[in-house]
Every structure is written in C-alpha cells, then in structure tokens.
Amino acid sequence: MGELGIFGWIIIGLIAGALAGVFVPGRERMGCIGTMLIGILGGIIGGFLWVNVLGQDEASGWLGALVIATLGSIIVLAVLRAMSGRRD
Numbered sequence: 001m002g003e004l005g006i007f008g009w010i011i012i013g014l015i016a017g018a019l020a021g022v023f024v025p026g027r028e029r030m031g032c033i034g035t036m037l038i039g040i041l042g043g044i045i046g047g048f049l050w051v052n053v054l055g056q057d058e059a060s061g062w063l064g065a066l067v068i069a070t071l072g073s074i075i076v077l078a079v080l081r082a083m084s085g086r087r088d
Contacts, residue, residue, distance in 0.1 A: 008062070008065075009040065009043065009065075010036060010040070012039065012043060012062065012065050012066050012069050013036045013037070013038075013039030013040035013042075013043055013069065014032070014035060014036045014039055015039065015066060015069075015070075016038075016039035016042055016043060016066060016069035016070040016072070016073045017034075017035035017036055017037070017038040017039030017040075017042065017073050017077075018035055018039070019070045019073070020038065020039070020042060020070060020073035020074045020076070020077045021035065021077065023070075023074050024074055024077045024078050024081065038073050038076050038077055038080075039069055039070075039073050040069075041072070041073070041076050042069050042070070042071070042072035042073025042074070042075065042076045042077075043065065043068065043069030043072055043073070044072070045072040045075060045076060046068040046069055046070075046071045046072020046073070046075070047068055047069075047072070049072065050068050
C-alpha cells in the first residue's frame, strides 16, 4: 500500500472521485461509497498509466497521489458516462 496506508488511499479516493465529478460534465447519484470507489479505481488506473505508459516514477506523497488519482478518476467517470449514454 505504500507510505499512505489504506486510510490514506480511501481519503485520496474520496477526494479524487469528487474532483472528477467536478471536471466531467453530467450528474451522478452514486453517493459517498460510489465516489470513493471511482476515486480508488481512478488511482489504480491513473497510477498504471503514469508508470507504465508514460514511463514516469511513482508519485510520492499525498499531492502526487491525489493528482494521479484525480486524472484516472476523470477517465473512469468519462468512460462510465459514455457507456451509460446519459447526457444530463
């Protein structure tokens, strides 16, 4: 789990999921748990892309993890909204 620990990743996931909801247009009613899950999944996907596709070093600390998780969460949320076909 790295230096942040499980509690740190949950907090980062919650914040990243909420930030993604601000940047991706539309409205979701997924609640706190859904937001957190999107943020955590976004962190996993964002971290994978950051390290393996872009060839960067792993992010260190809260801010780096939050930025990468937010970018990954934006991708996850955009894909989910595109798959659902909703345009509100």
